[in-house]
Amino acid sequence: MKGNRVVVGVFGYLDDAIAAVEAAKQEGLEYKVYSPVPNHHLDDATSTDRGPVRFISGIGAVTGLTAGFALAIMCSLDYPLRTSAKAIVSVPGFVVIGYECTILFGAIATLTALVLLCGLPNVLRNAGYDPRFSRDKFGVLIGCDSRKTEEVKNRLLEIGAEEVEVEDGL
Template identity: 30%
Template structure:
């Protein structure tokens, strides 16, 4: 059984315990770690050393794409493909082209924000090894979990488990692959 494990999971009762434990795990030199909580915890990012995501830059790029697409579309339609004078306005009526381009900027940004977040998070992922621990169902209710992955360089089943047991966890589980 010890062969095929994904990692070792510790369960905590409070957010403070989780953050303290995450700090200790990181200080002990583990890097392939993750924490699970029923709501976002800002302190955990720093405790686990999570770097700021590139997502905002992607969203910005999405917004610029939307803006250019909006203006490009209107330019193509009213200047290149079918120029026609309406209301005495020039073919390139920039002020009138603002609202559609503006809306497309927001639309594209929003799509990148949502689908970029899901993509970077690796979702949808209907299966994940941590789901094998029955108690893990409480991660979406009230409990806090910390996992050290077997893929970590410092990981040693016996030793890591012993170390995890010193963190004040409610319970420590082996997570089968």
């Protein structure tokens, strides 16, 4: 976050928190919002793109499909034991393996994407975080220079922040 100070506003109302985000965007300041739940109004105000999760999941799923079929086909060719008069490469039977591997690899890729994109684990870096943000409060953090902190602080209070604190930059 840009600036050597972070102003943390604690909001009791979602619409106030969104108004604070809009104000930060207007001023060209960087911000971060903490929220007890995901909310599509907040998401609309803060996000501009979809994110790459589904793309990464798709790559995982296609890799799984290929790996599942490849495993079954290659193992069968390497040990060509005919059973029940079925073909050695018995595609209908291998669909199950390919199907399960598609889902398995897709899920693992999705988990990997989630962990990387959310920056997890994040045990030691929760600057500006307040335990109330997981209960019923919304937190809006705005990064700015020390000269501007008073102005930002007053603006947040004006919008409806219940508390405002100034911390060192993140």
